[in-house]
Amino acid sequence: MTDTAPRPTLEAVAARAGVSRATVSRVVNGSDGVRERLAERVRRAVEELGYVPNQAARSLVTKRHDAVAVVVAEPETRVFADPFFARQLRGISKELTAHDNQLVLLLTEDRDDHARVGRYLAGGHVDGALVFSLHIDDPLPELIQRAGLPTVYGGRPDGSGGRRGAVYVDSDNRGGARDAVRHLLGLGRSRVAHITGALDQTAAVDRLDGFRDVMADADPRLVVEGDFTPAGGERAMRRLLDRCPDLDAVFAGNDLMAAGALRVLREHGRRVPDDVAVVGFDDMLPIAEQTEPPLTTVRQDIEEMGRLMARLLLRDLDGTTASDGNAGGTPSAVIFPTTLIRRASA
Amino acid sequence: MTDTAPRPTLEAVAARAGVSRATVSRVVNGSDGVRERLAERVRRAVEELGYVPNQAARSLVTKRHDAVAVVVAEPETRVFADPFFARQLRGISKELTAHDNQLVLLLTEDRDDHARVGRYLAGGHVDGALVFSLHIDDPLPELIQRAGLPTVYGGRPDGSGGRRGAVYVDSDNRGGARDAVRHLLGLGRSRVAHITGALDQTAAVDRLDGFRDVMADADPRLVVEGDFTPAGGERAMRRLLDRCPDLDAVFAGNDLMAAGALRVLREHGRRVPDDVAVVGFDDMLPIAEQTEPPLTTVRQDIEEMGRLMARLLLRDLDGTTASDGNAGGTPSAVIFPTTLIRRASA
DNA sequence: GCCACGGGCGAGAGCGCTCTCGGATCACGT
């Protein structure tokens, strides 16, 4: 009960099958050049002994770990209030396990964590990394780049650090924002306000840019900075109502803030969408469906983005192993389209 | 750029410091018995070379991986619609990294995945496992037990498989349910209905039991099975209104279903809480705060539960390494208390 | 001044695997 039964080794299997270690290895790893008769005998021995290869020993020689790190750098709030993260993880997980890779999750909160994560990634425990939710000026990309670890970013990383070559997957935040605002305009609204996300994240900046693309000459007081939380949405909405009581539409940087805004609007007796139309971003379920009224919002295919990130990384990994590096057609960025989901709020 | 610089080995550090591998190993692993002068020289060499130990080589001999698996067995729905999962992960992650352990995430959806996960766990890649969201009759515990891997379950596992010894952490679902129902009764309600969760999960069963503890002689038509989703909550609510139009309170098995129920009630012109009081379970944010009206619900300390799971597992791991196994005072179950959060819905 | 003792250090084996290389074996052509 207490002792773990000593696991059988290649040697043991070899002995039982009456062959050499090398042959067993060949069979186990599916390389050809073993006569069927022998292979069969080996397979039986494996079966009987319940042999499972020791991964540590294997990667000691192959220098491959068949594992990739997923790094989520998020100081609490956003990721954990929302299924976004979970969805993307799921996409990644699917893709990874389909290629027999393991997923090592690294959650970070503060700066100390970053150092730790940097060390871990540099330590060669994993073959590559998938990195999320970077804030502008995050030191992590720098560390990773120095470690020389193949990496794909989720969301456009901040361009400041000369990380021009970085591969990333993002949704078309700017285009989605434009669609949202145009939709509002199409509804006949003219005083369209925008509650931005935390502007130290590129997604928030890009959405703001999209807003400005369409509302180039808007009253600057119609833009208020939020922080992606419901409470932030409420604060921002109050401020907007205060400064521009005549607004007739709000585009919120995400659904959480939109939900907060909705509450404040109700509180102030503004009817949605009659008096003020509201559009969110993310189509974060179940929130977007459960607000009163249900939220018109911009959807992105989160899970697929996750899958793609994983796929790009794996491709890079194989490429590196195979021959000349990653020049072989790996795109440096993939932008996913967004779609406007019409519900009742706008 | 393409080639990963060959990482320095113990040997290299030893050469540079003019000592033997053994000494470097001693210094790196913090064991004493090395004179300060030498230790210092070694440390400098490590620094200069940027040496990081090769984990694979190390675990090959130590048989320790300093990694634990987190297994989430969930066919889509629940876990991913809710931050529950993320919170718990965060708790686990904190505790694990505090003890220099890595978190290997295994997400499973279907039966094939289970086999794969079973193989992985049996493969000795990790030192232990944290397992979540089991459904009744899940084959996983059986597989894990056979693999002899130290394991802690999140949520009471189904008792059927003779897994009496299983260590688990759960919240007091039954007690929480009792509190919720008593609260409703305290409000003067008498026709209290219950929308259960998916009854193939022990949490749903326990909450139902709690409901019955208080409502022993209730009209059986007041209990309807749901599935933990908003849509399921809506369906169940419709059915309840149909069968028992005179109900004056609803206790939903979780907040998502409560949100669905709220919508149906509104649709039918029932005012909450005036006509019908509603209580949920989980205090799933931001949903619970964003419903109309905000939801009275039963809160559990998710993150702390995660931490504790990790702590129990690590303790077990150390115990096993140390001497005689886990008899040294590890509890076989820890039940967390719940607290009723009063908002506007009841 | 000699021996016993103990602490600090190095030599070397070995963890379980992969992979190269060369030896056996066999079919075939001459």
Place this chain on the structure above:
DNA sequence: ACGTGATCCGAGAGCGCTCTCGCCCGTGGC
């Protein structure tokens, strides 16, 4: 019958580390 490849398999080295031994040197007791 013999050489010639091609094919299949085994021997053995070596991946980077830990850990046991035993050597060496310094210290103390007589």
